[in-house]
Amino acid sequence: EDQVTQSPEALRLQEGESSSLNCSYTVSGLRGLFWYRQDPGKGPEFLFTLYSAGEEKEKERLKATLTKKESFLHITAPKPEDSATYLCAVVGTGNQFYFGTGTSLTVIP
């Protein structure tokens, strides 16, 4: 069965303290892995798409990487405005998106 597991569930960082979020997945025939940011009470905001192992994408302080079993979202020198829940999702040959439960990130000034 396709599934996504994210860790840690919650992460508190000091401003400027870099860290990584993990997304482990099992899926039949990966078509894509997606990272989203979600603020409380709002819809998820698209960040990155990764299609194959070894691929990397960057945007400002965020960098996403992909292996055959997991993806990492690296946050470099985070700022308080990076505080949000980060969601990972995969889609395989079943054409259905599977989301993880997310990592709640808090960046303390």
Next chain:
Amino acid sequence: DAGVTQSPTHLIKTRGQHVTLRCSPISGHKSVSWYQQVLGQGPQFIFQYYEKEERGRGNFPDRFSARQFPNYSSELNVNALLLGDSALYLCASSWTGYNEQFFGPGTRLTVL
């Protein structure tokens, strides 16, 4: 360009009632997906439509139904509401359904 829009923003219903949620996709997108998100969880897939045809259905009861119109907008209908249906209902649009999806702001449904 306008993003995905959803209406209404908030809705309060009582058990046993029926509800219709609406979604307009990004212009040019032919696929619409619906998700249910309860507090502390990730979005759970309900339906996906592409070119007005149902392409996928998640593990939800038959009380949930949806359709996509010729202009690619979509409706999600839920009959015989239960307390457990209280959640944020999200609509997402994409070009094909397999690529990145863009989400609307959601409809917050409360069932009393």
